[in-house]
Amino acid sequence: MSQPVMHFRTRKWVKPQDLNPNGALFGGSLLRWIDEEAAVYVINQLGNGNVVTKYMSEINFVSSAREGDIIEMGISATHFGRTSIKLRCEVRDVITHKSILTIDKIVFVNMGASDMPQPHGRTEPINDETSSLTHWA
Template sequence: MNFHTRKWIKPEDLNPNGSLFGGSLLRWIDEEAAIYAIIQLGNAKVVTKYISEINFVSSARQGDIIELG
């Protein structure tokens, strides 16, 4: 199963430098992983135990659209 979603970067998602706040991205990744797990397991009672590594390669700015999957 491929699972993808897109997010539009809005002003409330930005850090003081005008780029995407890492916490917003982590929240979206966590939500995406939870939805995937719920669908796979057929059980809505899931929690995030561990995220090993996130490699921030480039910045996203207001108005950009990013794809998670």
């Protein structure tokens, strides 16, 4: 089975405040950016602003980024459950396309008004032209 197409939408410029003591991009900063990017992606896919991160699989730091590097984050939906959505993520250097990090599985859960899991009714990703954000805003 082939992997879904990954779209790289968000780019970040690595700045001094993002660095660890060794001068490389701090993993915690990168994970915060990924969680936010993934949440925005899921909100767009499900048309619901009430979603929660449930799970992240092994985080594979492939290489590092340094101050001044520009990185981009790619997210793709790999599976739609009844109340959940499973994603894959890759972060890479914008110029070289060298992979910096991969996460094979991030799971988000769609929540209802009572903050309990709620079926979302989606079975496949929507594209930008049929974006949910324009329908629920």
